Amino acid sequence: MPPKRRLKSDNEKPKKSKSENAPPEVFTHWLMKSEPETRMQKGVDMKFGLEDLKKCPEQTACWDGVRNYQARNFMRDQMRLGQSAFFYHSNCKEPGIAGVIQIVKESYPDHTQFDKKDVHYDSTASKDNPRWFMVDVKYERTMKRFISLAELKVLHLEHKQTGGPLRDLALFTRARLSVQPVREEEWQYILSLEDQEEGS
């Protein structure tokens, strides 16, 4: 008998919610992280900043390579056509929000999971039973001014004290999640920062 192979956990089962009666929150805005500076992984450059998206045909690209279940679930189960997201620059000299993008195609299987030569190949995935999903996003605009992580962090710390709009921003409360929801009040507040001087 071959040894039983343990199945990878797949987070498919609905988790018992902490507050049974609270309906699940519906999100209409998102933040998606990407790296604008060159970083080599298995000989492949991971660089994909807002400027790179802008240069794509129709300024549109598929958001492939996500290999985290929470991030996948947000894309697969909750992202809807026409919703907008912040394009966040991560793992770079100046991390922060660079622009706004729009979801132009709802989730479908991420082709890179099937490609043996791809950095994001997943031997446990099959075409019949894909594990990873992606959406298509389109460049909408560049922020009027770059909203840096440092600036957001100062505000987040203030708002934790004062109960302000960025008190629970996922960028800090779930720091390593690469696709994360942005609440309406957070979205509006961050947009309002564009028209003010930093720190004013």
Added chain:
DNA sequence: GCCAACGTTGGC
């Protein structure tokens, strides 16, 4: 380059 945080793996 360091390393804290945290998600995933897999033995028990």
Added chain:
DNA sequence: GCCAACGTTGGC
């Protein structure tokens, strides 16, 4: 189902 070991993320 627990949890230690391990790997990755990503700010600093």
